[in-house]
Amino acid sequence: MVGMRIIVCIKQVPDTDQMKFDKETYSLIRDGVPFVINPFDENALESALQIKEQHGGEVIVISMGVPQVAESLRHAIGMGADRAILLSDRRFALADTLATSYTLATAIKKIGDFDLVLFGKQSVDSDTGQVGPSVAELLDVPQITYAGKIEITDGKLIAERMLEGYSEIVESPMPAVISVVREINKPRHPSLKGVLKAKKAEIPIWTPDDIDADPDRIGKNGSATAVTGTFTPSLKGKNEILEGSPEEIAEMLFSKLREQNLI
């Protein structure tokens, strides 16, 4: 193949911008919230598209989830991905990061040779950031996490990793797995041409049989972690409204903050 093969793994998540609070319980109302591509994964796709524009090749987007995830994959094709594959089957359900990573890595091996696999740094609904490194381990390739810049020259990958208060410039051979931060780029909107292409695009659905997955390593069977309970912390504040002129308010606030040793 001429150029690079870049695989982007995306996750469909609830659009948290659309989430509202329940006025009584101050908990999140999740019902009826639309689903979108995890924002960080859009950055990963944008990076992939930019690398393809520079070096040629193809961008393949994959995702594991319910059949409706095909909509997010179409959105990705609309943005410019060449093709998409959906991993969807009951047996994949209730996977933790270990089982999800196995499933994605197995699908990637099925796709064949690749130069890069891109992820967003984490999902906004479960926030683990574990699947990228885990897939890198299963594919036995280096990982560059939290990348804020990616450059490819002469088959070598140079990336800037964003750490706490500083960054690292890292050189890595390819193939490699990269996860990207939000700051790396601004994802493009789907083009009109892209949307038309996406509408007609065929998105193959792969089951565990299609990727010859070990049934003990997928879905609930393949998961090591178990959720034993959830609870909703109350967000309600003390809610004391201070009134008066700006100067009076400033005086009041000062004594309150002083009392609590805050300033």
Next chain:
Amino acid sequence: MNEKIDLSAYKGFWVFAEQRNGVLMNVALELLGAGRGLADTLGVPLSAVLLGSGTDEMTKQLIHFGADKVYVVDHPLLKQYQTNAYTKALVSVIEKYKPEILLFGATILGRDLAPRVATRLQIGLSADCVQLAIDEEKHLLEQTKPAFGGNVMATIVIPNHRPQMATIRPNVMKRLEPQTSRTGEIIKVDDVSLQADDLCTKIIDIVQETESAVNIQEAKIIVAGGFGLGKPENFGLLKELADLLGGAVGASRAAVDADWIPSYHLVGQTGKTVQPKLYIACGISGCIQHIVGMQSSETIIAINKDPKAPIFNIATYGIVGDVTEIVPALTKTFREKLGK
């Protein structure tokens, strides 16, 4: 998974002692603080595992902060963190000494290393936990973490795999007062074979950010602004107040998206999670994106023109008014009172 492992072969409560440039990270000491009581509940020793080069001082410090034992791999190739070398070294220590629990700080480094180690060992890992408990009878670590950006808390266990691993959010657990009289056992692990080939990736440069890039996650006081500031110049008012109080400036998505302020100031789901002692939200309406990133702040002051803004729901103190009038008044009064 079907294969059963002998769970009873795994013993001891471990924490990963993250260091950078030969200095222990705060979170390593926090993990010892959290682990001390839990290890006592289980009746097992609390151990730290330290990878690096030139580790003697750090080893002592770990014992002063609560470790009974320190497992050390001291090797020139571990001086700087590199995923493959650290994974290889840590996996071989785990396989040799078989801890039942191993905690990491949920730092960039911890979040890079822990999943790679977990996957090599084919074990479970939970992320970004904020609360830990022990089921004494089953020797299970109950790991509580925020889900859906913090609005739902989920408790997770890892029943059939060892060690049980989790990353723990920094600035949540309390470290112990150091006791220089404490003694402990140091176990030097020197049969870990590492070659330069194990590194794979190479750090070619470190870029220190400029002074303006204050790490808002470390700040005790944050003055944050949103779209309600009206114009980017008004961030100057916030900076004045923040400087006076020794705090940092934060921002909402709307302000960052409008290019009023660089994104490293961003507080919220797609930015940074913060929990300062005092959070002053100026002209921030309080959409969920933002709230999940700052709701654990000890005291929250909300200043907004719109009395119906959701930010008031979570505020300790609310001020309905124009930010450009209120904030300068706060700065002026506080400056006088503080005698600065």
